[in-house]
Amino acid sequence: MITKKRLLASAALAMLGIWSLSQASGQGNMAPASPSPKFGASLDGALAVDTPQPLPALPTAIRARADALFTDADDVGQTRALLVLRDGEPIYERYAAGFGPETKLISWSMAKSITAVLTGFLVADGQLSLDGPAPVDAWQRSGDPRGAITLRNLLHMSSGLEHVENGDPVWEGDTVAMLFGGGAGDMAGFAEAKPAAAQPDEVFNYSSATSVILADILADTLTPSQNPDARRDAMRDFIGGRLIEPLGMTSLTPEYDAKGTMIGGSIMHATARDYAKFGEFLRNHGVVNGQRLLPETWMKFMLTPSANDAGYGGHIWLNRRRPAGVTPALWPDRGPNDLFACIGHQGQYIIVSPSQRLTIVRLGVTNDDQFPALRRHLADLTAAL
Template sequence: LKPLSPLSARPWPQGDQPVPALQAAAEAHLDRAALDAAVQAAFDEQNVGGYPDTRAILVVQGGAIVAERYAPGFDQNTRMLGWSATKSIMGTLVGLLVDDGVLKLDAPAPVPEWKGAGDPRGAITLRQLLTMSSGLAFVESYKPGNDSIRMLFEAGDMGALAAASPLEHAPGTFWSYSSGTTNLLSRIVFEATGGTLEGMTRFAQQRLFEPAGMRSALIEPDESGVLVGSSYAYATARDWARYGLLHLNHGQAGGKRLLSQEWLDFALTPTPVSPRPSYGAQLWLNRAEATEVGRKVLQDMPPDAFMAMGHNHQIVAVIPSQDAVIVRLGWTPEGQKFDWNKHLSRIAAALAPAVEPVK
């Protein structure tokens, strides 16, 4: 594989140079004092050990970076782990293959272990895997001995461990968040791109990371050579923001369409069997229905927001109504909490409604 291309002098977001007209338009519409105070507050909150929880905050509005700050020891070139925000990237890679016609949403998922005669798992579709409604048994809680811990820290072949999960509910009838499900998707992408680590990595780099400007992005593989799509994507804060911008800009980056509108519409459609409309296809949604007041994922954020979210409170929040992306990366220890609703909603409140595009 060719090395990551160096940082360029191209305009943001394909490069790192600000665009003066976009920058001026964005600055004119926001509350600078309130935004700076909200970003500062996210860094002021510390965990019990006295270490800063937040390592990076980056805010984009109107196509311009309007806030960017890092904790000591971190900067715009530091790759940071997204944990389960990786799931959204893996969902996007599946989307590229669906757009290509290589994979079919409503065909049985191509999992060899389920091909035996009479195996009820053979009816599970790609759509059901993407929307966490496969019906497979998988314990996601992070306690010693549970499925997620065994998979992420003991299994050499994470997809095989997930494929061995028994069926607990009829496919398409029950929603259950599962890192195992996403690692099944990873193995499906692996096989669809040639069945090698090189082939899968090249596909991710050439079809998503490079066109979106995500020069730093990489996903760590397990021992079987399959990228760990549930958890192990690393990227700079700017590149996590570029991933959000791909969705904010309707699947387009660098003047080219990477993802179809049909795929994006599917990814942002609430899973029908979820108890609340908070999950699409490997993306979290901030919607709430009239009967579910107070049950948005981020209660004080706009209802059109959608998010890639990960352990230790990693988040890439896309807010179409404000033409904005907010990235927060950090390391909140087990048993402690970073109040991402409070901090992200304060940042969003300092931004304006959608900035008119510069002609």
């Protein structure tokens, strides 16, 4: 049985790698992004120049810090895309061979922050309540302790549900089971069926299944239909009108399960430039081209440390000290206090440093044992900037 499970997990992860590479080649259910005129030439000379304007000259020391994310692959893994914006304008852009400005790459858990913003839209519209009981039908039976879970609890990863993000071995965790195992057909049903292991707001428990519950709540709010096509269409229309079109994130491609629920915790695809647009949206606290799309109060919520882990806000990582013995997500000893980031498996980052007027996107493949070096390189780059 163990051998069978190991083979299943390995096959699932291999399949996802192939899926990710197919998306990187531009395949998917949305068209690739149109080149943005504000972006200049890639620093990788093998790539075509899509606009005639060169990027501004960078000091040698800063360029060396950025280039090191490509040249020090033995330390940090493969960097496929690196994009640095200051005041919304690109100052560095480079891609690995085989990747370019129109390559869509997987978000992994950066998707969680996008799900949080989508939740914020519906809270601002008055269709959801941050501190009311989360509207999950399976939790509404009399005496069910899960009925006390709020959206705030879910967004802070403190629902108290018995979720196991990373199993030991990996196939024993909820993430693999939900994405590729018995939960794959109805990911929200799998996640919502987990029992309560603690009181809401009692413990911090990072969980991709939690974000799928939020995505299910979003779909249920947007349409009463349980038809998978209707649920997907409702979410696509909502994301298109509230996020993709206003921000120009035309490459953003969320994926859905068989029930039509967005996989809001881990599987979206977009170009580096479109991830940067999302970072700029957050850097400007929900304002795009002078128009406020997301209330300042929601941004303040997302960027306020949660009660049980100061390094985490509302589905986003903060540059704050985490509890003793917990691996740091960012670099609180070196970077500005207002720095925050969307972070995904294998080293996907959208780093936003408002006081430095910076947004940095790094996409690639980093192994677990390379993460300390990757964090050091990214901290060095932000410090140099």
